[in-house]
Amino acid sequence: MRAVSSEIFAPGLLDGQAALVTGGGTGLGRAAAAELIACGAQVVLAGRRAEVLEATAARLGPAATTATGDIRVDDDAERIVATVLERHGRLDLLVNNAGGQYFVPAEAIATRGWQAVMRLNVGGTTRMAELAVERAMRPAGRGTIVNVTLSPHHGLAGMTHSSAARAAVESLTRAWAERWAGDGIAVIAVAAGHFQTDALDKYPAPVRESVARMVPLQRLGQPREHAWLVALLASELGRSLSGSVVTLDGARDNWCGPWPPPAITDDGGDVPVEERRPAATR
Ligand SMILES: CCCCCCCCC/C=C/C(=O)SCCNC(=O)CCNC(=O)[C@H](O)C(C)(C)COP(=O)(O)OP(=O)(O)OC[C@H]1O[C@@H](n2cnc3c(N)ncnc32)[C@H](O)[C@@H]1OP(=O)(O)O
């Protein structure tokens, strides 16, 4: 008997599968874990704070268990993957969701800060992917890795260290997809836009309060929307999307801002239009 079923996927979509979600105790990772469970998967939630993980596992029910550790520390990363294998004997899906940065102008990023963001988003993500492949997926001849990034497609003013790190993850996604295709492993990146999670609380108030207005949809993404995408990528469809970066951002990447841009409007607030060429020269 399933405790909660998916609102959009068929029952049993991921029955029998074991998933590892890093950063699974909070926000987008927690939502993804809940949807994977609703689709039939067993999920191990990883993160540094045991109490946060335990509280989420209690909320998600018996299909959720925890593995505490820091993905930047090799022994911890090894232990997290080993825990999944001891518990389930397989690892079908790794959701590389743990990540983050801080909001500061590019010129104020200290070397240690740059390194901290790289170590987490690129180093931790890479190590977890390598361990999942070596220990579980290559021996099984099958697996899926979903790398969650914060879309870097606009350069992420205010978080340029993260922009560089996330762009690196997108590039790694393409390279890994090619490198591990022969092992039956699919690798996909999700370039997430701006989502309603508790993590937004740490940003300065003016940033936090205006962030939804920077999205053409005029609202933040909901964690369950992200979770549906992760479940879709964990399905058979994910295999043919290997090497792709799937953007989920309410059109933010493609937007130049509110229309009309104030800098080009005339005194009446209209956008000037170009003159047509005289008929004879057309
Ligand atoms: C326009 C569009 C808008 C849009 C803006 C709105 C964004 C909405 C979209 C949301 C996107 C998200 O990703 S929300 C999810 C956010 N979640 C997270 O960020 C969680 C994970 N983050 C972290 O753990 C930390 O931020 C991170 C720095 C990456 C790692 O932490 P560490 O413990 O490894 O690092 P620390 O020891 O604290 O710090 C190491 C160094 O980093 C620097 N450093 C750390 N925090 C700093 C800070 N606040 N200000 C300056 N510098 C800092 C210092 O140089 C530190 O060195 P010393 O000075 O020598 O100590």
Ligand SMILES: NC(=O)C1=CN([C@@H]2O[C@H](COP(=O)(O)OP(=O)(O)OC[C@H]3O[C@@H](n4cnc5c(N)ncnc54)[C@H](OP(=O)(O)O)[C@@H]3O)[C@@H](O)[C@H]2O)C=CC1
């Ligand atoms: N919210 C948003 O608008 C967006 C978020 N994202 C990205 O999605 C992911 C999740 O974001 P969100 O849920 O909002 O934010 P959170 O800050 O809640 O999520 C980060 C998670 O990663 C874990 N984590 C952080 N560092 C480590 C580490 N070194 N080792 C293991 N676990 C770690 C944290 O747990 P703990 O501290 O216990 O280790 C936490 O559960 C992040 O990569 C984020 O950057 C991308 C686009 C937009």
